[in-house]
Every structure is written in structure tokens, then in C-alpha cells.
Amino acid sequence: MAKTLFEKIWDKHVVKQIDGGPSVLYIDKHFIHEVTSPQAFKGIEKRGLSVFRPDQVVATADHNVPTLNQHLPIKDELSRLQVQQLIENCKKHNIELYGLGHPFQGIVHVIGPELGITQPGMTIVCGDSHTSTHGAFGTIAFGIGTSEVEMVFASQCLMQSKPKLMRINIEGDLNKGVVSKDIILYIISKISASGATGYFVEYAGSAIRSLSMEARMTICNMSIEMGARGGMIAPDETTFNYLKGRQFAPSGEQWEKKVAAWQELYSDADAVFDEEIHIDASAIEPMITYGTNPGLGIAINGLVPVAESIPDEGERNNIMKALQYMGLESGKSLLGMPVQHVFIGSCTNSRIEDLRMVASLIKGRKKHDQVQVMIVPGSQQVSKQVQAEGLDKVFREAGFEIRQAGCSACLGMNEDKIPAGEYCISTSNRNFEGRQGAGARTLLASPLTAAAAAITGVVTDVRELI
Amino acid sequence: MNKVTTIQSRFVPITMENIDTDQIIPARFLKATTREGFGKNLFRDWRYLNDDEQQPKTDFVLNKPIFSGEILVAGKNFGCGSSREHAAWAIKDYGFAAVVSSFFADIFKNNALNNGLLPVTVTETFLQQIFAQPAHSTITIDLSTQTITIDATGQQESFEINSYKKTCLLNGYDDIDYLISMKQEIETFEQTLA
Numbered sequence: 001m002a003k004t005l006f007e008k009i010w011d012k013h014v015v016k017q018i019d020g021g022p023s024v025l026y027i028d029k030h031f032i033h034e035v036t037s038p039q040a041f042k043g044i045e046k047r048g049l050s051v052f053r054p055d056q057v058v059a060t061a062d063h064n065v066p067t068l069n070q071h072l073p074i075k076d077e078l079s080r081l082q083v084q085q086l087i088e089n090c091k092k093h094n095i096e097l098y099g100l101g102h103p104f105q106g107i108v109h110v111i112g113p114e115l116g117i118t119q120p121g122m123t124i125v126c127g128d129s130h131t132s133t134h135g136a137f138g139t140i141a142f143g144i145g146t147s148e149v150e151m152v153f154a155s156q157c158l159m160q161s162k163p164k165l166m167r168i169n170i171e172g173d174l175n176k177g178v179v180s181k182d183i184i185l186y187i188i189s190k191i192s193a194s195g196a197t198g199y200f201v202e203y204a205g206s207a208i209r210s211l212s213m214e215a216r217m218t219i220c221n222m223s224i225e226m227g228a229r230g231g232m233i234a235p236d237e238t239t240f241n242y243l244k245g246r247q248f249a250p251s252g253e254q255w256e257k258k259v260a261a262w263q264e265l266y267s268d269a270d271a272v273f274d275e276e277i278h279i280d281a282s283a284i285e286p287m288i289t290y291g292t293n294p295g296l297g298i299a300i301n302g303l304v305p306v307a308e309s310i311p312d313e314g315e316r317n318n319i320m321k322a323l324q325y326m327g328l329e330s331g332k333s334l335l336g337m338p339v340q341h342v343f344i345g346s347c348t349n350s351r352i353e354d355l356r357m358v359a360s361l362i363k364g365r366k367k368h369d370q371v372q373v374m375i376v377p378g379s380q381q382v383s384k385q386v387q388a389e390g391l392d393k394v395f396r397e398a399g400f401e402i403r404q405a406g407c408s409a410c411l412g413m414n415e416d417k418i419p420a421g422e423y424c425i426s427t428s429n430r431n432f433e434g435r436q437g438a439g440a441r442t443l444l445a446s447p448l449t450a451a452a453a454a455i456t457g458v459v460t461d462v463r464e465l466i
Numbered sequence: 467m468n469k470v471t472t473i474q475s476r477f478v479p480i481t482m483e484n485i486d487t488d489q490i491i492p493a494r495f496l497k498a499t500t501r502e503g504f505g506k507n508l509f510r511d512w513r514y515l516n517d518d519e520q521q522p523k524t525d526f527v528l529n530k531p532i533f534s535g536e537i538l539v540a541g542k543n544f545g546c547g548s549s550r551e552h553a554a555w556a557i558k559d560y561g562f563a564a565v566v567s568s569f570f571a572d573i574f575k576n577n578a579l580n581n582g583l584l585p586v587t588v589t590e591t592f593l594q595q596i597f598a599q600p601a602h603s604t605i606t607i608d609l610s611t612q613t614i615t616i617d618a619t620g621q622q623e624s625f626e627i628n629s630y631k632k633t634c635l636l637n638g639y640d641d642i643d644y645l646i647s648m649k650q651e652i653e654t655f656e657q658t659l660a
Contacts, residue, residue, distance in 0.1 A: 434511050
């Protein structure tokens with residue numbers, strides 16, 4: 001029978017199907033971090049259990065860590081305790097930890113792929129909703145809660161109901177200045193912040209095939225922002241070339257064997273999806289959000305909707321409330337609006353390719369006087385590469401501040417926060433109220449659009465600078 | 467886990483849609499390493515003007531004394547965004563036993579179920595009927611019959627829950643008990659994966 005990519009991987013991992021209930025799904029890799037794991041460790045200890053398969057768990061500290069002076073003790077007491085507890089828990093349960101100071105430390109969804117831990121055909125979970133990132137390699141990867149982290153610790157399995165399947169086909173060539181972040185912001189703006197709830201999404205089509213792995217990760221990363229459980233892309237030569245030679249990727253004979261198996265991972269021609277969406281890549285322009293969920297986005301040269309004229313009462317109220325929080329007006333363009341902050345980082349856009357993109361735009365230019373620009377590489381390895389390529393020099397000469405790896409101002413758990421009432425163009429994934437700090441106003445955009453605003457000090461159509 | 471059977475209570479209405487888990491519990495309160503005590507920071511930035519807690523926002527429903535009860539009723543797409551289970555812990559710790567909405571985000575729904583907090587999905591029409599009730603009205607949620615009733619008017623709707631989860635909630639079992647009992651089968655399965 002014809003199968004989708006999702007079904008091929010899912011079926012291989014079902015230990016047992018419970019009558020009238022969920023499946024017991026086997027998990028290949030489990031990533032953990034300091035914020036959503038401590039209660040799970042406590043939970044298994046309370047039951048007198050140890051971690052069932054510690055070799056399949058990888059830990060890092062990323063969510064609350066400072067991005068300055070990581071060699072010093074963490075100043076914030078609660079953050080320090082949380083990180084300390086992760087160190088102790090990993091030691092006690094024999095889990096590999098890439099903690100602060102380790103050359104592999106970084107945002108969990110950046111390090112898994114760059115170390116070659118994430119491989120096609122796997123099931124991957126983490127107590128973080130952006131686990132969908134790993135789907136770019138043709139994996140079933142999704143975020144879980146702490147009780148589920150505890151389940152995986154205890155049994156390397158999860159109870160999961162099979163989601164519905166959606167395929168989003170994006171065909172054609174991308175316009176100048178349009179990158180993968182614009183593709184995903186465009187999709188979410190079309191189907192809304194809840195449009196894919198209950199679904200697992202496969203992204204396909206020529207526009208997807210032409211993307212690098214970093215660009216594919218950006219797209220899969222934001223699947224959760226339209227409610228999807230996860231997103232995935234069939235592995236191909238781009239995937240194999242990316243993985244080859246990485247730290248934990250298979251090598252030698254094993255490599256050949258694995259690649260042969262990975263080549264079978266695609267949706268069969270007559271496989272059936274519960275929902276299919278077709279998008280013309282040439283219709284996509286550089287995107288920016290104006291509201292307080294990632295679905296509230298427009299083309300950079302478009303207009304904020306006229307809230308008062310939206311027929312549906314619920315939606316009208318949502319948008320009016322969002323515009324009030326954002327301090328924006330109905331029916332206006334965002335172009336030319338001053339911004340005070342630019343944040344380039346997060347599991348969405350902090351990989352080397354993102355930073356190269358920023359550097360190529362700003363080389364020889366200087367940031368605007370009124371803008372604070374923070375670049376937070378996704379991992380220690382990305383930082384190292386930035387230096388090796390001399391990008392750090394480009395950033396410094398432009399007046400950008402380069403920090404150390406972590407989640408940083410994406411969620412403002414550490415001290416990297418945007419002050420209340422101020423605007424930040426951010427390459428991260430969420431523009432929720434207070435996400436980047438209480439009262440902060442976030443405009444989500446691509447690294448190119450963010451870099452353009454850093455130079456001009458206002459919301460800018462990047463196509464004017466390239 | 468606590469057993470869930472019948473909940474009869476007044477309700478707290480939040481008509482807003484797309485309430486994300488960053489609103490339910492902002493990231494700066496995620497630094498605790500236990501599951502308890504998150505209730506005091508539930509909807510923190512909607513409840514207080516500043517972090518000193520001295521200035522409650524009086525127009526927010528949790529600060530209006532006429533609303534109380536064990537049932538939280540909220541607009542569609544409740545619990546979207548971050549996977550933080552702290553959101554479910556905060557709602558439960560505050561004193562809610564059930565959340566009613568016309569649509570729940572997937573991860574939140576699982577997190578609620580795993581903590582004995584009952585997510586009840588109703589139609590948009592029924593949700594609006596609840597919102598139209600005066601304060602002090604009561605609702606009855608019966609898990610065994612899978613029904614939700616507005617007591618004053620008798621309006622009733624049935625809700626879905628998968629039979630496995632229903633059994634777990636009615637008996638206070640959790641998934642871990644079940645998964646541990648399967649250890650042998652899981653070990654045998656692992657042999658087939660290599």
C-alpha cells in the first residue's frame with residue numbers, strides 16, 4: 001500500500017497499538033534542556049526508576065543561560081540552580097551533557113543537526129515545541145510536555161495518537177530578497193496560527209527541494225506556529241551531503257548502508273494526505289508580522305488589515321487587541337516605522353547560513369545610531385565558524401553586538417530582554433505579548449529583513465538594499 | 467494522579483482566542499524545579515501591572531471577585547505556542563479542575579490530560595452560550611457520560627475523549643504506569659530496530 005513519508009517512519013516505530021487508544025511509539029533520540037527536565041527527573045526518582053536508555057538522551061543548557069561571560073557563575077540564582085540541577089541529573093543518570101563551556105553547547109535544535117545526531121528516519125522528541133526543526137531531515141520530531149519527558153526517561157516510549165497528515169506543496173522560484181523564513185511566515189499568515197492543529201505537515205515541491213538544510217530547518221521549526229504537531233521534508237542529496245562527515249553521523253560502510261535506507265524515505269506517488277495545500281513560490285514577498293501571533297503577518301510592502309472591517313467578531317477582537325498591544329494602526333504600512341532593537345538568533349535563524357546572509361548584506365555598512373543590534377549564534381560551533389570566516393569582524397565594524405550561544409531574547413528567560421513599549425525586529429519564532437520581555441513589541445522577519453532594519457533604523461524592504 | 471469524575475462549579479470566562487502558554491505562564495517564571503506553586507503566576511502579566519504585584523489590573527477576570535470556580539472557559543485555540551507543561555500546572559495549582567474551549571492546541575491538551583486537568587472541547591455555539599450566562603451560573607461536567615451541562619438552562623453537549631485517556635482519568639492512572647508494565651515488549655521491539 002502507498003505510504004506517506006510520515007507513515008513509513010511511524011509504522012516502523014509502533015511498539016503496540018492500543019485498542020481505541022493511542023499507539024506506544026518508540027523514540028530514537030531524546031533531547032533535554034534545563035527548563036523542562038528537572039520535574040521529570042524528580043518524577044522517575046520518586047517512582048524508584050532510572051533512565052531506561054541514557055545513551056539515547058542528549059542534554060544541553062540553552063533556555064535560561066546568559067549570553068555574556070558564560071565562563072563565570074550564572075548571576076541569576078534560579079537559573080544557576082536549574083543549570084546545576086541539569087548537571088547533577090545528567091551525571092547521576094549517565095546522560096551526555098553539552099553544558100556551558102563545552103564546545104558542543106548551544107540551542108538544542110541547532111546542535112542536534114550540526115553534530116549529526118539528527119538523522120533521517122528517526123523519531124525525535126524534546127520538551128520544547130520547536131523540536132519540529134529536526135523534521136527537516138525526514139524525521140518525526142515533535143515537542144512534548146514534562147510528563148512526557150518523564151515517560152521517555154522511564155520507557156524510551158510515548159503514548160501517541162496518530163495525527164492527521166497535511167502536505168504543503170510550494171512550487172516555483174523564489175523572488176529576490178525572499179528566503180525560507182518568508183516562506184513559512186507566508187504559509188502561517190495564509191492558514192492561521194491554528195490552521196494545522198491536529199496535523200503533521202510534510203513540506204514538498206520544487207521550492208523546498210532547492211533549499212539548503214539550514215533553510216529547511218527554519219521552515220520545519222515554525223510548523224508549531226500554525227498548530228501542527230510537527231513538520232517534515234523528505235531527505236535527499238542535500239540532506240546526505242549536509243550530514244556526511246559530521247561528528248555523530250555514520251561513517252564508512254555504515255554510511256553507505258544508511259544512505260541506501262534513507263533513500264527510501266519519501267511519500268509514495270499515490271500516497272494520500274488528509275489535506276493538501278498548493279502555494280506558488282513566486283507569490284511570496286519578504287514578510288513581517290504586525291500582531292501578537294505568528295499568523296498575523298503581511299508582505300513587507302503590504303498594509304496592516306483594517307481591523308474594524310473584519311466580519312468575524314472573534315477575529316476582529318483578536319486583531320484589535322493585537323494592534324493595541326503593538327501600538328499600530330489599522331490600514332497602515334509598516335515601512336519607515338522606527339525600530340529600537342534588532343535580534344538575530346533563536347532556533348529559527350541562528351545557524352551559520354543565517355549569519356552569512358546577514359554579513360553579506362551589512363558588509364561595509366554601519367548600523368543606525370538609534371538601534372541596538374544583538375546577534376546570538378545558535379551554538380559554540382556556529383560561533384567558531386563565524387570567527388573562522390571573519391564574520392565577527394563584519395558584525396563588529398557595523399556596530400552589531402555578538403553574544404554567546406543560547407535562546408536569549410527569543411523568550412527572555414535570561415537578561416536579554418526588550419524593554420516595554422519598544423519595537424524589536426526579531427528573527428525568532430514568536431511575537432506573543434511579552435515574549436521578549438514584559439510589554440515588548442516583536443515584529444518577526446527574516447535575517448535579511450532584520451539586517452536591513454539594523455542599517456536603516458526603520459522597517460525596510462530589503463530589496464532596496466540588494 | 468487525582469481521579470476525575472464529575473465537576474460541578476461556577477466558571478471563570480476568558481473570551482479571548484489564541485491564548486498562548488506564554489500568557490498562561492510567562493517564561494521568567496519557569497525557573498522552578500518542582501511542579502508546585504505556579505498558580506500564583508497564572509496569567510501574571512494580565513493580572514498585574516508590574517512585577518511587584520501591587521497594582522492588579524482590575525478589568526481582568528481573575529481580579530473580579532464575582533467570578534470564581536473550578537472551571538476555566540476560554541476562546542478557541544487555547545494553549546497554543548510553547549510546550550511548557552508549567553501552563554497546565556499553573557492552571558491546576560490555581561484551583562481549576564477543567565478547561566472548556568472550542569479548540570485546544572495539541573501539546574497543551576496532552577499536558578492537561580497528563581495532570582488530571584480535564585480539557586473539554588465544545589462547539590463554538592455552545593461556548594458562546596456559556597459566555598452568555600450571568601456570573602454565578604454553574605456548569606456540570608460529567609466525564610463518565612462525557613457531557614457538559616449549563617445547569618440553569620439545561621443546555622447540554624457531549625464531548626469527545628479517547629477511551630484510553632478516559633479510563634486513565636476516571637481511575638487516576640497515568641501513562642507511565644502502563645509504559646513500565648510494557649518494558650519486556652519494548653526490549654523485544656528494540657531488537658527489531660537494529
